[in-house]
Amino acid sequence: MSILTVKQLTKQFGGLTANSNINMDVQKGSITAVIGPNGAGKTTLFNMVTGVYQPTSGDILLNGESIVGLKPHQVAQKGISRTFQNIRLFGAMTVLENVMVGMHTHLRSGLFHTMFSTPLMRKEEKEAKQEAYRLLQYVGLESLYNEEAKNLPYGAQRKLEIARALATKPKVLLLDEPAAGMNPKETAELTKLIYHMREQLQLTIILIEHDMKLVMEISEHIIVLDHGEKIAEGTPDDIRNNEKVIEAYLGKGATTAS
Numbered sequence: 028m029s030i031l032t033v034k035q036l037t038k039q040f041g042g043l044t045a046n047s048n049i050n051m052d053v054q055k056g057s058i059t060a061v062i063g064p065n066g067a068g069k070t071t072l073f074n075m076v077t078g079v080y081q082p083t084s085g086d087i088l089l090n091g092e093s094i095v096g097l098k099p100h101q102v103a104q105k106g107i108s109r110t111f112q113n114i115r116l117f118g119a120m121t122v123l124e125n126v127m128v129g130m131h132t133h134l135r136s137g138l139f140h141t142m143f144s145t146p147l148m149r150k151e152e153k154e155a156k157q158e159a160y161r162l163l164q165y166v167g168l169e170s171l172y173n174e175e176a177k178n179l180p181y182g183a184q185r186k187l188e189i190a191r192a193l194a195t196k197p198k199v200l201l202l203d204e205p206a207a208g209m210n211p212k213e214t215a216e217l218t219k220l221i222y223h224m225r226e227q228l229q230l231t232i233i234l235i236e237h238d239m240k241l242v243m244e245i246s247e248h249i250i251v252l253d254h255g256e257k258i259a260e261g262t263p264d265d266i267r268n269n270e271k272v273i274e275a276y277l278g279k280g281a282t283t284a285s
C-alpha cells in the first residue's frame with residue numbers, strides 16, 4: 028500500500044526546471060532512497076513534499092489526500108517530518124530543549140496558558156520534557172540532554188535532528204543526507220537507528236544520501252534523479268547495474284566502496 032504518491036511534480040525557478048514531471052510511489056513501511064548528482068533536484072523534491080516550496084504543477088498525496096498548498100507546520104501535523112542537509116539546530120539551546128521545540132505542533136495549550144503558566148501548561152510542559160527525554164534515549168543521546176546543542180560532535184547533532192523530527196510523531200520521515208560528515212562507526216549506528224525507527228515506530232523512511240554503501244545496504248527502493256528528471260528507479264541491484272545511472276552518477280565518483 029502506498030502512503031505517499033507524487034504525481035507529475037514540477038518545480039521551476041525562473042528558467043530553471045529543478046524537478047520535471049516526477050512520479051513517485053512510496054510504500055508504507057518502506058525505506059526509499061533518492062540519489063543523484065549534485066543539483067539533480069533531490070532537496071527540491073523534499074522541499075515540495077514538506078511544504079517549504081509550492082510545486083509549479085503536479086500533486087503530492089499523503090494516504091490519498093493532497094497536501095499541496097499546506098504550510099510546513101501543517102504538513103508536519105499531517106505526519107511528514109524531516110531533517111535538513113545543513114543541520115538546523117538551536118545551538119544555544121540545550122539538547123532537551125531542541126527536541127521540545129519539535130513538539131509544539133502537538134501541544135494543546137495556547138498563548139493564554141503559556142502567559143499565565145496555568146496548570147494545563149505546567150502539566151503539558153512536564154509531559155513534553157519526559158517525552159523529549161524518552162526520544163533522546165531512543166537515539167542514544169540522553170546523557171547529553173543538558174549540553175548546549177552547538178557543543179555536540181557532528182554525528183550527535185545529526186541524531187539530535189532525528190530526535191527532533193520524531194517529536195512531531197511522524198508517519199513519514201525524510202532524512203536529507205543523514206550520514207554526511209559521519210565517520211564509519213557513526214554511520215553504522217545511524218543504519219541501526221533507521222532500521223529500528225522503521226520496525227518499532229512503523230515509520231516510512233525516505234532518505235537523500237551520497238554514501239552509496241549505506242544506500243545500497245538499507246534501501247528497498249531507489250529513485251535516481253538527474254538534471255531534475257527521474258532517470259531510473261528500482262531495487263539496489265537494478266540501480267547498481269543500470270547503465271544510465273552508472274553514466275550519470277555512479278561512474279562519477281559515487282562509489283559503493285566509501
Ligand SMILES: Nc1ncnc2c1ncn2[C@@H]1O[C@H](COP(=O)(O)OP(=O)(O)OP(=O)(O)O)[C@@H](O)[C@H]1O
Pocket residue numbers: 040043044045063064065066067068069070071072112
Ligand atoms: N530556491 C531556489 N532558487 C533558485 N534555484 C534553486 C533553488 N533551490 C534549488 N535551486 C536549484 O535547483 C536545482 C536543484 O537543486 P537541489 O538543491 O534540489 O539539488 P540536490 O540534488 O539536492 O543537490 P545536492 O546533492 O547538491 O544537495 C539546482 O540547480 C539549484 O541551484
